[in-house]
Amino acid sequence: AQSVAQPEDQVNVAEGNPLTVKCTYSVSGNPYLFWYVQYPNRGLQFLLKYITGDNLVKGSYGFEAEFNKSQTSFHLKKPSALVSDSALYFCAVVASSSNTGKLIFGQGTTLQVKP
Amino acid sequence: SQTIHQWPATLVQPVGSPLSLECTVEGTSNPNLYWYRQAAGRGLQLLFYSVGIGQISSEVPQNLSASRPQDRQFILSSKKLLLSDSGFYLCAWSRTGINYGYTFGSGTRLTVV
Numbered sequence: 001a002q003s004v005a006q007p008e009d010q011v012n013v014a015e016g017n018p019l020t021v022k023c024t025y026s027v028s029g030n031p032y033l034f035w036y037v038q039y040p041n042r043g044l045q046f047l048l049k050y051i052t053g054d055n056l057v058k059g060s061y062g063f064e065a066e067f068n069k070s071q072t073s074f075h076l077k078k079p080s081a082l083v084s085d086s087a088l089y090f091c092a093v094v095a096s097s098s099n100t101g102k103l104i105f106g107q108g109t110t111l112q113v114k115p
Numbered sequence: 116s117q118t119i120h121q122w123p124a125t126l127v128q129p130v131g132s133p134l135s136l137e138c139t140v141e142g143t144s145n146p147n148l149y150w151y152r153q154a155a156g157r158g159l160q161l162l163f164y165s166v167g168i169g170q171i172s173s174e175v176p177q178n179l180s181a182s183r184p185q186d187r188q189f190i191l192s193s194k195k196l197l198l199s200d201s202g203f204y205l206c207a208w209s210r211t212g213i214n215y216g217y218t219f220g221s222g223t224r225l226t227v228v
Contacts, residue, residue, distance in 0.1 A: 032216075043205055043219035043220050043221045044205070045219070046217075046218065092216075100164070102149075102161065103216065106158075107157060108158055
């Protein structure tokens, strides 16, 4: 069965410091991996995805994520956090062989960036 | 370009009243469509998904139903709302074939009183 784990309910960082939001996954075969961000009372916005190719993926708003197949991880990173990055972040996975295309989402991690 | 519209943005309904939330997609054909519920600003629960007109798959037994009367229209309904139906409802679409991920609507905040 497919699954996604975001082990931290909340991550706190100071503005200007690097941030990491962790994600590990379990899927049969090759994964497609995604990160989304949600601001209060809004829909989820796409940040970045890994389909194939370079393990380091760059996305919107200066975020990047690294696909690590051996550790089955896809951690979200940013070199210098902004207060405006404070939001709820979701990691998601689907097997490349999936015939339904349904994404499996993690439970979300709240990122709090303090001035 | 593709857009997804979801309405209303907020809704307050009494217990026992009916519900109809609508979601439409523009700029694409034969999308996969999804309804999610999010409780207390946390995890997403997949309620229904559809791969074509009239084709609805339910993920969890509940007081809700979904319909897809047209290719790009997805409706979430209830005949009688319960307090437990309160939450944030999100519609999403994706392409068939290679999965480029979902595009989400802006959501509906439903409060059942």
